[in-house]
Amino acid sequence: MHIKIGTRGSRLALWQAYYVEKSLQQGGLSTEIIIIETKGDQILDRSLSKIGSKGVFTQELEDQLRDGRIDIAVHSAKDLQSELDEDLELIAFTERERVNDVLVSHNTTLSLKSGETFVVGTSSTRRVAMLKHFYPHIKTVDMRGNLQTRLRKLEEGQCDAILLAYAGVHRMEYDSLICEHLQLDEFTPAVGQGSVAIECSSTIAPEKKEKLRALLNHPATEASLLAERAFLRRLQGGCSVPVFGLATHQAKGLGITGGVVSLDGQTLLKHTVTGDTSAPEAIGGELAEKLLAEGAAEILAQIKQNL
Numbered sequence: 001m002h003i004k005i006g007t008r009g010s011r012l013a014l015w016q017a018y019y020v021e022k023s024l025q026q027g028g029l030s031t032e033i034i035i036i037e038t039k040g041d042q043i044l045d046r047s048l049s050k051i052g053s054k055g056v057f058t059q060e061l062e063d064q065l066r067d068g069r070i071d072i073a074v075h076s077a078k079d080l081q082s083e084l085d086e087d088l089e090l091i092a093f094t095e096r097e098r099v100n101d102v103l104v105s106h107n108t109t110l111s112l113k114s115g116e117t118f119v120v121g122t123s124s125t126r127r128v129a130m131l132k133h134f135y136p137h138i139k140t141v142d143m144r145g146n147l148q149t150r151l152r153k154l155e156e157g158q159c160d161a162i163l164l165a166y167a168g169v170h171r172m173e174y175d176s177l178i179c180e181h182l183q184l185d186e187f188t189p190a191v192g193q194g195s196v197a198i199e200c201s202s203t204i205a206p207e208k209k210e211k212l213r214a215l216l217n218h219p220a221t222e223a224s225l226l227a228e229r230a231f232l233r234r235l236q237g238g239c240s241v242p243v244f245g246l247a248t249h250q251a252k253g254l255g256i257t258g259g260v261v262s263l264d265g266q267t268l269l270k271h272t273v274t275g276d277t278s279a280p281e282a283i284g285g286e287l288a289e290k291l292l293a294e295g296a297a298e299i300l301a302q303i304k305q306n307l
């Protein structure tokens, strides 16, 4: 069996593609990697919330899945829309890396907790709003681009530190620049953070799909991701709105904590729902309903107006 793997060309995307390729080769499959540029890679001078987040990092990969030019598309699960078109599906989620965000700087004495004021670069509305909520003394500047670009901007002094997902920092081997691991009970990560998702056409041959799932899918991660994605879908949040959600496996079953924070950091709604691991999407949906009942839709509508 030969698998054509489609990926974006950034270093992190390539890390993910090689990681997937290695698992497939260990399972006896032959592979090739096809690099595909997306709109999100081309447009670097505008924030994602302004380009319109729908499919900016995925559209071109999905086109090639439909044409059969690639068999699978490899994505950071976090960058995927919560709702896929009917002719596409996610068939596997790889084992999750540590999910937290980290503060990264050349000055490793920096800490959000110290109370000292400094400038943090980030383009994530979730991170900006969370900083305003938990650490209002911190200033932020908008900072887009892939990891290397952001690190270069940090080096050039455009900010004192940047906030990033630990997963990407670790995969790019920048661990030595981590000054602080943010606490999960404050900085709940974005839905999907730390996992790699495998997308394919719904017309994929069943035996091929089963083989790929057997080699790539991590069932515990998959259950978490299904819960988180159902939660995000119900809230109709994309990757550019400050919605956060994390599902973890506990003694009582699958627990998901998630919510939404207003752009000014003033209002933060958050809840936890726990349920049967065999019905992850129901758990995610229940969390969304609970938040909607408390006004999450109004907060989200206001955010979308301001983006």
Ligand SMILES: NCc1[nH]cc(CCC(=O)O)c1CC(=O)O
Residues within 6 Å of the ligand: 076, 077, 078, 079, 163, 164, 165, 166, 167, 168, 169, 192, 193, 194, 195, 196
């Ligand atoms: N939005 C960009 C993006 N997509 C995935 C990661 C990190 C790795 C991951 O969470 O899988 C990042 C960078 C970041 O947010 O720091």
